[in-house]
Amino acid sequence: MTERQLIQEILNTVALVYDFENADEDANEYTLLINHQDNDNRDLEAVNKEMRHYFEDANFDYKEELNPTDTDKPADLRVTIKR
Numbered sequence: 001m002t003e004r005q006l007i008q009e010i011l012n013t014v015a016l017v018y019d020f021e022n023a024d025e026d027a028n029e030y031t032l033l034i035n036h037q038d039n040d041n042r043d044l045e046a047v048n049k050e051m052r053h054y055f056e057d058a059n060f061d062y063k064e065e066l067n068p069t070d071t072d073k074p075a076d077l078r079v080t081i082k083r
Contacts, residue, residue, distance in 0.1 A: 003028060003083065010054045014047060015040070019073060029082040033068075033075035044076055055081050 001009070004023070007030060011018045015037060022031040034051075036042070048064055055062045060081040068078040 004030075006058060007032075007081070010051070010058065013054065014051050016047065016051070019075075021071065021073075021078065027082070029080065032079045032081070033071055033073055034077040034079060035074070036076055048077060048079075051079070055079075059083060 003025070011032070011034070017035045017037050019033045020030060021033045022029075024030070036044070036047070044066060048066070052062050052064070060083055063080045065078040066076070068075055071078065
């Protein structure tokens with residue numbers, strides 16, 4: 001499984017809508033823009049905690065920004081992960 005596939009598997013497990021804002025596969029660093037799916041009532045902090053757990057278990061460094069304002073697309077969460 002490639003690193004990108006692992007990232008997609010984790011995000012699909014948490015059931016979120018996501019877009020790669022930046023993907024530097026040579027440096028193994030990815031920035032993701034994440035949104036709740038329609039009718040998803042989960043608290044954003046709880047979703048972030050669950051996602052952090054999965055990424056840290058997969059040996060990624062994890063940095064999040066809740067409700068980022070400097071994005072080209074609207075996002076509930078911006079996450080930068082790196083191995």
